[in-house]
Amino acid sequence: MESRPRGDGMFELVPVSTNAAHIGSLPSLLAFASSPLAHLRALDIAIIAIYFGMVIWIGFYLKGQSNTSEEFFMAGREMTAWIAGLSFVSANLGSLELMGWAGSAYQYGILATNWYWIGAIPAMLFLGLVMMPFYYVSKTHSVPGYLDLRYGGEARSVAAISFATEMILMSGVNMFAMAVVMKVVLGWDINFSIIVSSVAVALYVGLGGLRSAIFNEVLQFVLIWGGALLVPILGLFQAGGWTGLKARILTNMGSDSYFHLWRDTGSFAANPMGVHWTGIVFGLGFAISFGYWTTDFLVVQRVLAAHNLRAARMAPIIGSFFKMAVPFIVILPGLLGLVLLQNPDGSRRQLVGEDVVAACVPSATGQPAVPSVCSAAMAKTNLTAETQQKVLSGAPDSELHTYNQALPLMMVRYLGPGLLGLGITALIAGFMSGMAGNVSAFSTVWTYDIYKPLINKRGSDSHYVLVGRLSILVGVIVSIGAAYLVQQFHGIMDYVQALFSIFIAPLLAAILFGMFWTRATRLAGFLGLFTGILFSASLFVWVKLNPAKLAVVALSPDAKPMAENVFRALWAFCFTAIVIILVSMLTKPRPVAELDGLVYGATKLPTEEWVPFYKREWFWAAIVAIIFVILNVLVW
């Protein structure tokens, strides 16, 4: 297998989602004076404009259906299983993820698929089958709200303040990331992208609340498939099908490791990601994945909006079918890029890390690249001597491209006028949906878990709706500030994205012990969550200050940053669990009778209407599980 250098890891942490990709040093791309990857025609612009017109129309249309707090924050709790399920999986399907994981597949092969399969499917099924009844029966408005019911106000406040801060900053990061991608792919001005996207999001979420966010997420889901599905179809056609693709990769790369999901994870050194199967199974498959899919309010909010318990349980299961299929439009284009991307002279185009591009491309300020630095950077790659010489001599059409540009390059290769506009619309829709998810979840948590209990307990229903609408406006304005802050100080992005991975594992431990152990006490919930977050943050700072400690956290000197994420989450979960157990044993638990509707074993779940077996969640979960196992075995 080819050995490639990694980017500097700006996006290597887990940002908005459990499988959000390490998209390299995205902000640093702004420093390059490179030409845009694609040139849109009037037809493409029209396609994009129609999308913006549609989302704003939906916002105005739904305004009249978002007058009460239940309607504005919970979409009236009347979503069908299909709408809640598609929205659930769509809220996670951002454009950074599409581009980042296509780039990862180009670098590491099918190993990246773990973040879509074991890193999502078991947790989604667990949410639907086991956890959803407690969230739904308790009638909570949010995940911090569940902590309030189960443990009390202290744990809720820690979770709510952490989550609200994370959401608003992540919205800014999303906004900035979208602007950078539009700049790199289309050459659009950064300010233009930030203003247009933020105005559109503020309008449609502020007007229509969660219902509008959910409607647009479903629309985005369809657009992503409509815009991105053609790339693997046409790519596979050109490569001679799956067999042809494998044969060509084997010829070009000299290794079949690109097609094995588990075979090479027996040691850190045996695979280019530097991850071990224990980290993938327990860190990614449990601590991170369960943390994200079952406790992150951004996605759980979509399921809470379902119209009954059965729909709420079916929604994640429906979502899991589509989640399993996402690698087809993300991983496959990356693999196809390995053999199909060509330079203008017909030779194979090899993508490189951002560090190599940074060393070899003149800066935006006109500073020329230093040949010796460029040469040293390229020496670490597998670029042919001829290509290196062309780059150094500044020959026409010798421009280098990064791994993360694999998907846009494949789009440009296959999508003609109109279709390219649809593909770009899919990317824009992904970003906007991510931002909308951030601000709608922020608005709910701010209003229900911070403003209402801590600032004004006695407001009317219409007052809280007004607070919700205003918080969306304020949230978008703060996000714009965060976006410009990230533009000025790129390093901040690293820390903002770390917030998610620091917070999620302790929250998972607090929720699981709260939901499945009647003995867990109020003080244990608060202390476990609070000290768990501190412990997780300390591990992050420790490695940040001393990168050599990565070997300690991830248990191997061969471990890479991706391994750090999964192992840090695992240790943070274990630490929080130990604190909760110890403190619970030393403090007095609540009477079991008070835990009805909140804890397994103390709750009598409502009897659901009888339906035939093929309409039951267990039946469809079993089918998902069987397909999941078959897929993993097929590409073992």
Place this chain on the structure above:
Amino acid sequence: MHGSRIAIWFFIGLQLLVYGVIIFGYGLYEAISGSYAPGVQLTNLHTQIWWGGLLLLLGLLYVVKFRPGKAT
């Protein structure tokens, strides 16, 4: 979702229908004029025609099935 409200599927259908018409129409224009965008691969497959046509049909199906006022 319920009653006289417009379903999300109608909005999706409408958007697919409009996109389908635009992309299918441009595909026909390309096929008739023989003028293809430079650099795009596999133009001989006339992707815009069949993909645009597919979007158009799907959109039409959803617009008709979930049109406002029709009981679903």
